[in-house]
Amino acid sequence: MKVVTGVIGNDIHVVANRLIDLSLKARGYEVFNLGVNTYLEEFFDAVIETDADILLISSLNGEAEGWGREVKALKAEYKGLDKLIMMIGGNLTVGAGKAEDIIPKYKSYGFDLVCHQIDLNTGLDMLADYIKEKSA
């Protein structure tokens, strides 16, 4: 399966981005890594150009909280993204926040899978389970 990934906004956490890239490839995904400092439109455009199945956005500085609010409106402008699996992970809030508050918020933004401050492998296991569940 094809995955588009990258770090959203003015966030330069390149090491985390590289780890995500390597871990996805190790699990057999075809990865299109847009790197750090990526804007929302670039993510969706990359999905269109590659025909990706999954969009995995990461954030470490919490900037995703601002960008997340734009996701639904922007995604609606594109044709053919209905089957796209939307996942977000990392540190998803600025300052302190509880997962039980953060996860529903991001789900309401249009993400299928939300991984707030959990380790990468656990997050990717969740993705594998979700794909299996969807295709069942």
Place this chain on the structure above:
Amino acid sequence: MSSQNDKLLIDVGSTYFKVCVTSDAPERRQLEQHFRNFNQTILDDLMHKCGHTISAFAHDDVFICSSANGGLSTLIIGLTHTFSLKYATNIAFNSGINIIDTILYQDLDSATVPSDLIDVVIIAGGINSKGDAFADDLYEYLHNVNYSNIVYVGNELDAANAKAQLPELVILPNIIDDRLHIVEEDLKAYLTNLYQQDIMGKEDIKDLYQISSNQIFSTPYIVNQTLPLIDASYSVVNPFILLDIGGATTDIHYSKDLVEENIVTNNEFDRLVFKKLGVYKSRESLIFDAKNNEFVYELLMHLGVTENIFEEQSDKATRILMQLAIFLVLCKMSHYREAYINLKLTAVKSIVLTGGVTKVLKQDEVDDIIGFFFTKILTSKHRPVTIMDSDYSIWTLGSRIQDVNLREQ
């Protein structure tokens, strides 16, 4: 009579032509600039004004470049703004093309069909493993478009169907690789050749082969060749931008270090064009642009004039319009106005001006307008060094490089 090392360089612009004698002997060097007489052919006009100089040179020693053909009109249809449309636009600008319209493929059903003849249509989109990016609606749309050339630079899987639908289609390698990076060479070579054919096909330009046996190149191509060697003529500090503000268009050549975009290319310098930003042929659209800029009235006040200047036909009005053109073009390239590409203008060390603008404005008038822009729009005290290429050294150097290249071939 000219000596063995003397060369005659001619640049035919949309508004002016320039004739330059380069020589090892300083006393033989000369530069003339003339406003074009549009009631005469270019050759007649040239011979009328500079016939004595031109007839002193053998055809082998005359080098001509031109932007007077207006450039090719291009329509690009692509899948996304960030990749296919942006990459194809970047390549087209770097190939010397001035007139570019783009259509996002998913919006094709609401796109109007261009009424004018399009010189070249470019179809781009998808990495090679993406199939079915384009459907019948594309071909139905294109059947209604009047074009001379059409080229496909999209994903490999759709290429065969596209060719079956459009037999005249030229298929070139995809401009997007499997890492979503740009692949320029093939499309650039194709468009550069089309541009050359267009120049040579124009009756007015064709006549110029009566005075030169060398190939006539496009002026932006010549200028772009010069940029890596610009410090041979001026103390230019990188990164820099070069503004060529003329009668019909404004060309910008910029160091790639100034771009934050995702386009990864081997070029040191890229080019873009604002096709309706000039003070003669594009005067009306320049004024229209100016009236829609919220800072322009403050700028006019700063320059000590009112908007009545737009109605005037005087040297003063031309000077103000040139200053406005500099301001507007910087606005368009900055984060203040979203353009095709934004430059990190506070990182610019030098701004080089060439073209008609150097004949109209003085150094302090240019510095004044650039200072106003950095203060008002970027709220910055940064001041790049401005350099006026008043004697067309950049174009002269480019033409000489071309001469050397031709002799080496």
